[in-house]
Amino acid sequence: MASSADGAKTASQYIEHHLQNHQVCIGPEGVLWSTEANPIACSGNFWALNIDSMFWTVVLGVTFCALFLKVAKSMTLENPGKLQAFVEVVYDFVATSVRETFHGDSKLIAPLALTIVCWIFLMNLMDLVPVDLIPEIAILLGIPYMKVVPSTDVNITFGLSLSIFALILFYSFKNKGAGGFIVGELMMNPLNPKELGMPKVFWPFVMAFNFVLELVALLAKPLSLSLRLFGNMYAGELMFILIALLFGSILISAIGPVFGVIGVILHIAWAIFHILVVTLQAYIFMMLTIVYLSQAHESH
Amino acid sequence: MDINSTLLGQMIAFGLFVWFCKAYVWPLIMEVIEERQTIIADGLAAASKGSRALEEAEQERVVIVDAARGQAREIVDQANGRGTSIVDEARVAAESERERILASAKAEVEQEVNRAREELRGQVGSIAIAGAEKIIAKEIDASAHKELLDNLAAQI
Numbered sequence: 001m002a003s004s005a006d007g008a009k010t011a012s013q014y015i016e017h018h019l020q021n022h023q024v025c026i027g028p029e030g031v032l033w034s035t036e037a038n039p040i041a042c043s044g045n046f047w048a049l050n051i052d053s054m055f056w057t058v059v060l061g062v063t064f065c066a067l068f069l070k071v072a073k074s075m076t077l078e079n080p081g082k083l084q085a086f087v088e089v090v091y092d093f094v095a096t097s098v099r100e101t102f103h104g105d106s107k108l109i110a111p112l113a114l115t116i117v118c119w120i121f122l123m124n125l126m127d128l129v130p131v132d133l134i135p136e137i138a139i140l141l142g143i144p145y146m147k148v149v150p151s152t153d154v155n156i157t158f159g160l161s162l163s164i165f166a167l168i169l170f171y172s173f174k175n176k177g178a179g180g181f182i183v184g185e186l187m188m189n190p191l192n193p194k195e196l197g198m199p200k201v202f203w204p205f206v207m208a209f210n211f212v213l214e215l216v217a218l219l220a221k222p223l224s225l226s227l228r229l230f231g232n233m234y235a236g237e238l239m240f241i242l243i244a245l246l247f248g249s250i251l252i253s254a255i256g257p258v259f260g261v262i263g264v265i266l267h268i269a270w271a272i273f274h275i276l277v278v279t280l281q282a283y284i285f286m287m288l289t290i291v292y293l294s295q296a297h298e299s300h
Numbered sequence: 301m302d303i304n305s306t307l308l309g310q311m312i313a314f315g316l317f318v319w320f321c322k323a324y325v326w327p328l329i330m331e332v333i334e335e336r337q338t339i340i341a342d343g344l345a346a347a348s349k350g351s352r353a354l355e356e357a358e359q360e361r362v363v364i365v366d367a368a369r370g371q372a373r374e375i376v377d378q379a380n381g382r383g384t385s386i387v388d389e390a391r392v393a394a395e396s397e398r399e400r401i402l403a404s405a406k407a408e409v410e411q412e413v414n415r416a417r418e419e420l421r422g423q424v425g426s427i428a429i430a431g432a433e434k435i436i437a438k439e440i441d442a443s444a445h446k447e448l449l450d451n452l453a454a455q456i
Contacts, residue, residue: 047304068321072324077336091333108318112322114325155306159306
């Protein structure tokens with residue numbers, strides 16, 4: 001359990017503390033930061049920035065870029081080192097996934113997929129850092145709130161999925177044209193009035209019906225993409241927080257040590273299981289991105 | 301949990317990282333890996349070409365060895381035949397040489413015999429004359445009876 005200065009946090013305070021972003025915004029009285037006294041100073045302000053999420057997401061992105069750039073610059077044809085071999089395995093994995101799934105011709109999609117899978121993997125991996133470690137260090141440094149797993153922040157996951165949604169729209173319009181995309185794809189499916197041989201009079205109704213269905217399907221893409229990642233990581237993080245609460249019981253009850261032992265076992269079990277979730281969610285996000293962009297390149 | 305400008309920040313960061321990856325990271329890795337793939341593909345092609353060449357060489361070897369074997373057999377046969385004929389020729393030559401030597405030896409012997417006979421005849425003639433001279437020295441004139449004596453010597 002977080003042992004802050006007074007050491008007397010309730011379980012719900014502990015959980016709330018862990019789920020609170022450290023925010024900054026420009027309020028009427030100038031720059032506002034979240035404080036322990038007022039953690040939600042920036043609540044409701046769209047221009048608030050989750051400074052912890054932003055920090056970690058950029059740090060992890062830079063880590064990915066720096067690592068891959070370093071390896072890419074020192075790539076040797078013969079006798080590759082272990083790090084290069086690792087990078088090549090990742091490259092090969094992404095390149096194969098793209099080649100098998102994406103049938104269009106795009107120079108963007110493969111590096112995009114590589115960035116997504118590595119970046120999200122690193123973000124998710126932050127979940128395996130002990131839940132209290134970085135926040136406690138941050139408190140020592142005078143930062144009251146620190147959420148270290150960027151993918152447990154909806155802003156981050158929506159930032160990714162909306163960018164991809166923008167790419168879906170861009171490629172759909174580019175490859176199918178405005179008519180081909182809006183009319184051909186969104187209005188003539190799934191009920192195609194032409195193929196069903198309907199009289200022209202009914203076409204507008206069928207097309208309007210199709211449009212509603214297809215629009216929902218289209219909007220569900222970014223929504224499901226981001227909420228799937230967010231939900232999995234948020235739930236995982238919450239599990240770690242709850243397990244961490246068991247450790248706290250060591251101090252406050254007679255049968256505390258029993259909880260402590262159970263906590264250790266649960267923590268190990270959940271962490272091992274979470275390795276799978278971390279990898280799987282990064283993979284799913286990448287694959288679905290490739291699939292969606294592939295669909296945006298293909299005409300029916 | 302509320303949506304705020306972190307969303308925009310993340311989109312910008314995402315764009316930058318993807319751009320960076322596309323511009324600087326991906327092409328470098330791709331270049332090396334594709335080059336290696338080419339090298340490996342070339343190597344495999346060369347290997348299969350080599351094994352095909354080996355197969356062809358093997359077939360060629362069989363043909364060449366067969367031909368050589370045939371040729372060798374022919375040469376041996378020829379040599380055998382030639383050896384036999386040389387031995388035969390030598391035998392014939394030796395035979396004729398033997399006969400020639402034998403003949404010449406015979407002739408020489410005959411000549412020797414003849415010469416010895418002539419000599420003997422002459423000596424017998426002179427011995428006879430000398431004997432006769434001694435016996436009839438007084439009444440017979442050697443010059444008067446020379447013709448008679450020569451006839452006698454020729455008849456011996």
